[in-house]
Amino acid sequence: MVDRAFALLAAFTAARRSMTLAELSRASGQPPSTALRLARRLVQLGALERDADGRYVIGLRLWEMASLAPRGHGLREAALPYMEDLHEATHQHVLLAVRDGAEALLVERLSARAAVNVLYRVGGRLPLHSTGVGLVLLAHAEAQFQDQVLDRPLVHEPEGVPVSPTALRRALAEVRRTGLAVVERSEPGPLVAVAAPVRGGDDRVVAALSVVVPAGGAEARTLSPALLATARALSRSLGSPRSAAASGGRPVPRP
Incomplete structure (x- = not known):
C-alpha cells in the first residue's frame, strides 16, 4: 500500500502539476478504483489537495514534511x-x-x-x-x-x-x-x-x-x-x- 501511495505522489512532475483521477491513474499505473481509494485517503491526510477545478495537486502537508529533510x-x-x-x-x-x-x-x-x-x-x-x-x-x-x-x-x-x-x-x-x-x-x-x-x-x-x-x-x-x-x-x-x-x-x- 505504501508503494502504491508513493507511486501516486511520484506521478506529479514539473510539467504535470495537476491531474484528474483518470490522468492520475494512467500516470501512476494504478487501476482507477485503486487510484480513487488512495487519492481520497491522501486528500484526508493533506498529502494531496483538490484545486478549484477538482483536479488533484500536491498538498501542503507533504511540503511541510519535506521541509524537515x-x-x-x-x-x-x-x-x-x-x-x-x-x-x-x-x-x-x-x-x-x-x-x-x-x-x-x-x-x-x-x-x-x-x-x-x-x-x-x-x-x-x-x-x-x-x-x-x-x-x-x-x-x-x-x-x-x-x-x-x-x-x-x-x-x-x-x-x-x-x-x-x-x-x-x-x-x-x-x-x-x-x-x-x-x-x-x-x-x-x-x-x-x-x-x-x-x-x-x-x-x-x-x-x-x-x-x-x-x-x-x-x-x-x-x-x-x-x-x-x-x-x-x-x-x-x-x-x-x-x-x-x-x-x-x-x-x-x-x-
Missing part, C-alpha cells in the same frame, strides 16, 4: 546568507545542489530578473555528468559509484552530444585537483557554470555551490575567487575542519 531545507537555511552575498556580487544564478542517487537535486536557486535562461528549477534533478554542480558531486563520490556512472552511455542534453568516458574522467580529476568545475553549454542559451564543493562536519562533500552566467558575461577565473571563498565559508559554518584550517581559523571574507 536536513539535506534539503536544513542545508538551504545554512547556505542562504552566503548564497545571497554571492548573488549580489554576480546578479545572475546561484545554485545549491545535493546528490540523490544518480542525479543532483537542486535545493535552492537565487536568480536575477535578467539572468540567463536555465533549464532547472528548485526541486528539479540535474545530470551529474554535464552540469557544474553535477561534476563536483560526481568527482567527490565513491570510486565504485563513479565507475557505475561512467559505464553507462551518457549524452549531453538537450544538445544530444555523446559524452566520452575518458574525457569525463579527466574532467573529474581536474575538479578534484582545482576544487572547481567549469562547464560551458550552448542550450538553452550560451552560458558558463562554475561550481565548487561544500563540505560538512566529517569533511565529506555534502553539496555543490554554483554560479551560472551568460557566456561572454564573465570568465571562470573572475568568478572563481568569490565562489571558492563562499563555498569555504559555508563549509566552515557546517563544521568542516578542512575549511577552518584553510582560513587559518579566521572567517573567510564574503564576496
Whole structure:
C-alpha cells in the first residue's frame, strides 16, 4: 500500500502539476478504483489537495514534511546568507545542489530578473555528468559509484552530444585537483557554470555551490575567487575542519 501511495505522489512532475483521477491513474499505473481509494485517503491526510477545478495537486502537508529533510531545507537555511552575498556580487544564478542517487537535486536557486535562461528549477534533478554542480558531486563520490556512472552511455542534453568516458574522467580529476568545475553549454542559451564543493562536519562533500552566467558575461577565473571563498565559508559554518584550517581559523571574507 505504501508503494502504491508513493507511486501516486511520484506521478506529479514539473510539467504535470495537476491531474484528474483518470490522468492520475494512467500516470501512476494504478487501476482507477485503486487510484480513487488512495487519492481520497491522501486528500484526508493533506498529502494531496483538490484545486478549484477538482483536479488533484500536491498538498501542503507533504511540503511541510519535506521541509524537515536536513539535506534539503536544513542545508538551504545554512547556505542562504552566503548564497545571497554571492548573488549580489554576480546578479545572475546561484545554485545549491545535493546528490540523490544518480542525479543532483537542486535545493535552492537565487536568480536575477535578467539572468540567463536555465533549464532547472528548485526541486528539479540535474545530470551529474554535464552540469557544474553535477561534476563536483560526481568527482567527490565513491570510486565504485563513479565507475557505475561512467559505464553507462551518457549524452549531453538537450544538445544530444555523446559524452566520452575518458574525457569525463579527466574532467573529474581536474575538479578534484582545482576544487572547481567549469562547464560551458550552448542550450538553452550560451552560458558558463562554475561550481565548487561544500563540505560538512566529517569533511565529506555534502553539496555543490554554483554560479551560472551568460557566456561572454564573465570568465571562470573572475568568478572563481568569490565562489571558492563562499563555498569555504559555508563549509566552515557546517563544521568542516578542512575549511577552518584553510582560513587559518579566521572567517573567510564574503564576496
